[in-house]
Structure formats: C-alpha cells, structure tokens
Amino acid sequence: MSDVKKVQKAMKGNHKAFQDLMEKEKVKLYKIAFMYVKNEEDALEVFQETVYRALISIKNLKEERYFSTWLARILINTALDHIKKKNRVVPMDRDLLENKVKPYITPEKEIDLLEAVMELDEKYKSVLVLRYYQDYAIKQIAEILECPEGTVKTNIHRGLILLRKTIKEDCINE
Structure with a gap:
C-alpha cells in the first residue's frame, strides 16, 4: 500500500495505518529532535509529543503527499516549545554526541x-x-x-x- 493511501486511511481514523507511517518516519524524526534538544531523554520526549500531536490533528492535514513535511514541522515546533519550556541552553556533551552521531x-x-x-x-x-x-x-x-x-x-x-x-x-x- 502506498504512503498516500496509508495517510488517507490514517486521516479517516485508522490507527494501524498511522502506526505504519510513524514506523517509517521515526528514525528521521528522532534525529531531528536530537539535533534540537541535544540529549536522548528530551529527544524521546519531543518525539513522543510529536506523535501525539500528529495523531490528534491528522484529520486536519490538507495534502496527503505532504505528510512527511507536515510531521517534521510538528516536530520542530514541539522541539522549540520544549526548549522554551525548559528555558535552558544545554552545552553539547561530546561523548553523548559521538555515541549518537557516530554511525552517520x-x-x-x-x-x-x-x-x-x-x-x-x-x-x-x-x-x-x-x-x-x-x-x-x-x-x-x-x-x-x-x-x-x-x-x-x-x-x-x-x-x-x-x-x-x-x-x-x-x-x-x-
């Protein structure tokens, strides 16, 4: 089944289709979240909040083909909200960064x-x-x-x- 069909099903309330779409996007989303919040725990929290926000608002998605960019935008907004909420600047821990980024x-x-x-x-x-x-x-x-x-x-x-x-x-x- 194509991604566009899955998005259409997810928009109609099919949680399995939404889960399949998230499974495909999760690594990319986690990497973006980690780039923003700079630690694993916060990145996972941002990712989880993004999935929740996407699930409750997927019916508002206008174009099925832009699902990936729509999801990335939600993630970026969630990450920025998280940073503002924490109101902190976290220096990058070199060891942690190398462990997460080393394969790439x-x-x-x-x-x-x-x-x-x-x-x-x-x-x-x-x-x-x-x-x-x-x-x-x-x-x-x-x-x-x-x-x-x-x-x-x-x-x-x-x-x-x-x-x-x-x-x-x-x-x-x-």
Whole structure:
C-alpha cells in the first residue's frame, strides 16, 4: 500500500495505518529532535509529543503527499516549545554526541562542524539541519518552516557564511 493511501486511511481514523507511517518516519524524526534538544531523554520526549500531536490533528492535514513535511514541522515546533519550556541552553556533551552521531558522521572535523551548526541562531540552524543533515529540498524546507523559498535560500547562505567564519577562527586559534 502506498504512503498516500496509508495517510488517507490514517486521516479517516485508522490507527494501524498511522502506526505504519510513524514506523517509517521515526528514525528521521528522532534525529531531528536530537539535533534540537541535544540529549536522548528530551529527544524521546519531543518525539513522543510529536506523535501525539500528529495523531490528534491528522484529520486536519490538507495534502496527503505532504505528510512527511507536515510531521517534521510538528516536530520542530514541539522541539522549540520544549526548549522554551525548559528555558535552558544545554552545552553539547561530546561523548553523548559521538555515541549518537557516530554511525552517520565519523570524521572528527565533521563533529566539530555539527557543533558549530548547533551554535548558530535558530533560523540558520533549522535550515542547515534540514538541508544538509536531513536532505530536504529547499521547497520542502520552505513548507516545513512556513516561509518563502527565498528566505530559506538566504538563511542557508548566511548560515554557511557564519559557519565558514566560525571554522576559520577555530583553525586560526588552534
């Protein structure tokens, strides 16, 4: 059964179809949540809250084909709500990061890059994580963040400039 058919069934109240869709999306969603909240416990909490919010509001989904981007948007909003609620800045624990990211990112320099990305302002971090760590297209990112494609492109460009400056400073300081 295609994903669009499953989404249609889920929208009509079929919990099995919704569960199948979530099973397919769970790893991607967890990775995005972890990028935002930076620890396993909070990432799982954000993921769980996202599933709940999606389940109760799936009947409001307008386009079945945008289920994945709709779900990612719910997750990002949930993660941002969680961060605001906790009202804290959590420094990235290098050991924990390496344990979670190691299968996906192995070289030491890429971990430093990830740390630099996570230190950026929220608008730059969001677009860079979605673009380069989750492989979303600019159009999809614009839909997820509910902003124009031009804004997404600008934020990616400015975020990359800030990253270059940060990495260049780190190289000079070492």
